[in-house]
Amino acid sequence: MAERKPIESWLTDMDGVLIHEGVPIPGADAFVKRLRESGKPFLVLTNNSIYTARDLQARLNRMGLEVPVENIWTSALATAKFLDDQRPGGTAYVIGEAGLTTALHDIGYVLTDHDPDYVVLGETRTYSFEAMTKAVRLINNGARFICTNPDETGPSTEGPLPATGAVAALITKATGKQPYFAGKPNPLMMRTGLNAIGAHSESSAMIGDRMDTDVLAGLEAGMKTFLVLTGLTGRADIDRYPFRPSQVVNSIADLVELV
Numbered sequence: 001m002a003e004r005k006p007i008e009s010w011l012t013d014m015d016g017v018l019i020h021e022g023v024p025i026p027g028a029d030a031f032v033k034r035l036r037e038s039g040k041p042f043l044v045l046t047n048n049s050i051y052t053a054r055d056l057q058a059r060l061n062r063m064g065l066e067v068p069v070e071n072i073w074t075s076a077l078a079t080a081k082f083l084d085d086q087r088p089g090g091t092a093y094v095i096g097e098a099g100l101t102t103a104l105h106d107i108g109y110v111l112t113d114h115d116p117d118y119v120v121l122g123e124t125r126t127y128s129f130e131a132m133t134k135a136v137r138l139i140n141n142g143a144r145f146i147c148t149n150p151d152e153t154g155p156s157t158e159g160p161l162p163a164t165g166a167v168a169a170l171i172t173k174a175t176g177k178q179p180y181f182a183g184k185p186n187p188l189m190m191r192t193g194l195n196a197i198g199a200h201s202e203s204s205a206m207i208g209d210r211m212d213t214d215v216l217a218g219l220e221a222g223m224k225t226f227l228v229l230t231g232l233t234g235r236a237d238i239d240r241y242p243f244r245p246s247q248v249v250n251s252i253a254d255l256v257e258l259v
Helices: 028-038 054-061 073-086 100-107 131-142 164-175 186-195 213-222 235-240 252-258
Strands: 009-013 040-045 072-074 091-095 118-121 145-146 204-210 224-228 247-249
Touching: 009 186, 009 213, 028 252, 040 054, 040 073, 040 186, 054 072, 072 073, 073 100, 073 131, 073 145, 073 186, 091 100, 091 131, 091 235, 100 224, 118 164, 145 164, 145 204, 186 213, 204 213, 213 224, 213 235, 224 252
Parallel strands: 009 040, 009 204, 040 072, 091 118, 118 145, 204 224, 224 247
Antiparallel strands: none
């Protein structure tokens, strides 16, 4: 097997790797500081499409993690990039929050419920039956179905919440139409992110806490993958998957010296 090139750029998931339920994971501050001092290209990724990159920058900054806004890449931004490439200046009916609507406005999309080119489903804490019904009818009338990410549940302090993938399944059941998911594990999100920072997959690494999104996306994009055990995947879960990360570490603190 050919030896990989040295790691020159880093991509890391946010929740479960750098932070957990609003609290920085020990070692995250040292890792981000080392990245910034190294001058190496890096991105903090999230499948959560609720927040804009500026919102996330402020949220991380309050926790002592200084990440420039241009180093944050969300599934909403990946979705907007995909739609801008596919149909520039199009129209969309959107179920989601400011992270998604802002990303689509920024590429010149018009948000409408009148004969849109796309129905775009993202994360929100207030999924409404009325909005889902409208989405079903628009898709049945010919709108193409796009989702920011396939995550079926999301974390909260009270326990798991239904997320985009679960709501997408409901709409698919009602329409018979499968969505196109732009976020992880789609390698599209990784490749567009790498392009945004001028990085190459063969000399890049992906750090994540989920086998089914982070590790799979990094693997399919051709990157070295690190699984941390501070999030949703435990060591005992790894063998349930037909693929493996390049390396398993306890936490982000174990990777500081590799930067």
